[in-house]
Amino acid sequence: xxxxxxxxxxxxxxxxxxxxxxxxxxxxxxxxxxxxxxxxxxxxxxxxxxxxxxxxxxxxxxxxxxxxxxxxxxxxxxxxxxxxxxxxxxxxxxxxxxxxxxxxxxxxxxxxxxxxxxxxxxxxxxxxxxxxxxxxxxxxxxxxxxxxxxxxxxxxxxxxxxxxxxxxxxxxxxxxxxxxxxxxxxxxxxxxxxxxxxxxxxxxxxxxxxxxxxxxxxxxxxxxxxxxxxxxxxxxxxxxxxxxxxxxxxxxxxxxxxxxxxxxxxxxxxxxxxxxxxxxxxxxxxxxxxxxxxxxxxxxxxxxxxxxxxxxxxxxxxxxxxxxxxxxxxxxxxxxxxxxxxxxxxxxxxxxxxxxxxxxxxxxxxxxxxxxxxxxxxxxxxxxxxxxxxxxxxxxxxxxxxxxxxxxxxxxxxxxxxxxxxxxxxxxxxxxxxxxxxxxxxxxxxxxxxxxxxxxxxxxxxxxxx
Numbered sequence: 518x519x520x521x522x523x524x525x526x527x528x529x530x531x532x533x534x535x536x537x538x539x540x541x542x543x544x545x546x547x548x549x550x551x552x553x554x555x556x557x558x559x560x561x562x563x564x565x566x567x568x569x570x571x572x573x574x575x576x577x578x579x580x581x582x583x584x585x586x587x588x589x590x591x592x593x594x595x596x597x598x599x600x601x602x603x604x605x606x607x608x609x610x611x612x613x614x615x616x617x618x619x620x621x622x623x624x625x626x627x628x629x630x631x632x633x634x635x636x637x638x639x640x641x642x643x644x645x646x647x648x649x650x651x652x653x654x655x656x657x658x659x660x661x662x663x664x665x666x667x668x669x670x671x672x673x674x675x676x677x678x679x680x681x682x683x684x685x686x687x688x689x690x691x692x693x694x695x696x697x698x699x700x701x702x703x704x705x706x707x708x709x710x711x712x713x714x715x716x717x718x719x720x721x722x723x724x725x726x727x728x729x730x731x732x733x734x735x736x737x738x739x740x741x742x743x744x745x746x747x748x749x750x751x752x753x754x755x756x757x758x759x760x761x762x763x764x765x766x767x768x769x770x771x772x773x774x775x776x777x778x779x780x781x782x783x784x785x786x787x788x789x790x791x792x793x794x795x796x797x798x799x800x801x802x803x804x805x806x807x808x809x810x811x812x813x814x815x816x817x818x819x820x821x822x823x824x825x826x827x828x829x830x831x832x833x834x835x836x837x838x839x840x841x842x843x844x845x846x847x848x849x850x851x852x853x854x855x856x857x858x859x860x861x862x863x864x865x866x867x868x869x870x871x872x873x874x875x876x877x878x879x880x881x882x883x884x885x886x887x888x889x890x891x892x893x894x895x896x897x898x899x900x901x902x903x904x905x906x907x908x909x910x911x912x913x914x915x916x917x918x919x920x921x922x923x924x925x926x927x928x929x930x931x932x933x934x935x936x937x938x939x940x941x942x943x944x945x946x947x948x949x950x951x952x953x954x955x956x957x958x959x960x961x962x963x964x965x966x967x968x969x970x971x972x973x974x975x976x977x978x979x980x981x982x983x
Contacts, residue, residue, distance in 0.1 A: 518625060518672045519548035521700055521724040525623065529559040532621045532664065534601045534628065534657050536563035538570055539577030541625045546581040550588045558591040562619070564601040571596060602653075605660050606642035620666045626673040628657030649687035655679050659688060662695045667728035671696065677703075677719045680768035683941060689766040693759065696725035701758070701770055702738045702748075721770070731755050737770060767945075779927035782979070786947040790901075793951055795908065795916075797901050797943045799867065800894035801855040802846060810852050811843040819845035820856060822893040825866045828880040831917065831964030833864070835887045846893045856891040857900070859884050860907015863916045865899045867938055877929050877938055879920040881913060881964050899940050912951065914958030919949060922975040923968065953978050 518541060529549060533542045542561050549556040561581065565574055578594040585592035597604075608618035631653045633639045643650060648659040654675045661671055679685040702722040735758050738750035757780065758769055769780060790797060802822060804811060812819050815836055824842045827835045836844035846852055862882040882892075882900075884907075894900050901908060901916060908916070919925060925946070929938070948954070957978045966974075 519544040521672050527557045530621045531561045531623045534564040536565045538573040561594040564597045602639050610645040622669040624661040624671040628654040630654045655688045665727040669727045672724045674722045677721045697729040697731050700724040700736045783947045788948040788950045797940045800896045800898040802893045803896045810847040812845040815845040820848045820889045820891045822846040824895045833882045861913045863901040867897050911955040911958040914961050915954030918957040
């Protein structure tokens with residue numbers, strides 16, 4: 518992270534919010550102490566709420582001072598045991614009881630990750646400075662960008678979730694208006710970079726500069742995350758990172774040429790789910806809310822309840838009696854609103870791990886495999902349907918082929934760093950027209966064909982519309 522900064526100012530005013538034990542500040546100081554950096558002085562401002570870790574932070578700052586002294590660089594530091602959001606939002610908004618906000622020319626951050634409720638004090642404080650966001654990490658990043666002077670640089674490591682999805686759109690608009698993205702770094706393995714931390718989604722590092730126009734190109738790099746691992750980097754046009762006509766301001770991260778190629782190919786496809794007359798929804802059954810209606814095995818008065826564990830080889834295998842999940846749900850007045858009529862549906866997992874072979878996993882539900890009048894789809898599934906009912910077979914099979922293709926998987930990995938696949942993300946995809954999807958469906962010999970065969974099928978049928 519420290520190596521990503523461009524030319525540093527002679528007098529550095531550094532802020533590290535959520536500083537922890539000061540590892541990022543120390544890394545920056547070591548970078549500034551390299552020969553030829555041009556840095557003459559550093560004042561470091563560190564914010565940390567955890568009293569237990571402040572002694573370690575003070576020790577690190579003493580180490581920073583010693584390193585600077587050895588290189589003839591003046592070093593001072595201040596530690597703040599205050600709520601960064603409340604204090605800085607008050608200063609930025611011009612609160613009657615707050616002093617003017619400080620100004621910084623360098624920021625480095627590994628901010629805390631936590632959702633913040635709509636009417637929480639943090640959310641209200643952020644709203645007072647024009648920053649609407651639903652997570653602490655984007656709140657920290659937004660405030661840091663606000664506190665930087667023109668030309669100031671920010672390097673941060675955060676979850677990648679802000680790059681897409683409706684919840685982070687106000688933050689993306691705010692951040693891309695204030696700063697220019699210079700560099701994006703992704704990790705090939707989440708386990709290597711964050712082993713033991715229980716991180717459930719991909720993290721990225723980004724470098725941005727305050728008050729500049731977006732660059733013509735952005736450098737996107739990747740590494741495994743292992744200590745000392747090699748870094749590969751490639752430049753992409755900014756218009757491939759943030760599409761100029763995208764009102765949602767999604768940030769795409771094409772880690773390799775395959776991702777960029779997939780984006781280009783999908784951009785030429787003509788259809789949307791709406792134009793195809795198809796809807797995708799999240800499974801209606803939230804099991805803990807209906808737990809009294811759940812049964813481990815089918816019995817009279819129940820209907821099938823499907824989970825991701827019922828996926829097998831592209832089709833649904835039900836019941837799975839050795840699974841830890843229930844296989845059935847009572848069909849009664851309470852549960853009927855959460856059920857769907859039997860039919861042909863395409864199902865996708867909402868959650869996958871980064872280490873799974875595929876990010877997008879689609880499965881065909883055929884009524885001949887699960888015979889019932891009504892069905893329950895658990896909330897960890899998405900299901901494609903036509904106005905609440907099943908799909909026509911050729912169309913469902915065509916969607917199965919398309920969504921399970923390497924082409925779509927590459928695009929989705931560029932488009933989203935989530936470990937979850939939301940219905941909103943599936944609506945945003947471009948699709949082949951109905952005739953092409955139906956042709957692919959009719960040409961599918963069976964759902965469990967190899968990935969290579971499936972990709973060849975997609976290539977053959979998409980060739981004519983590229």
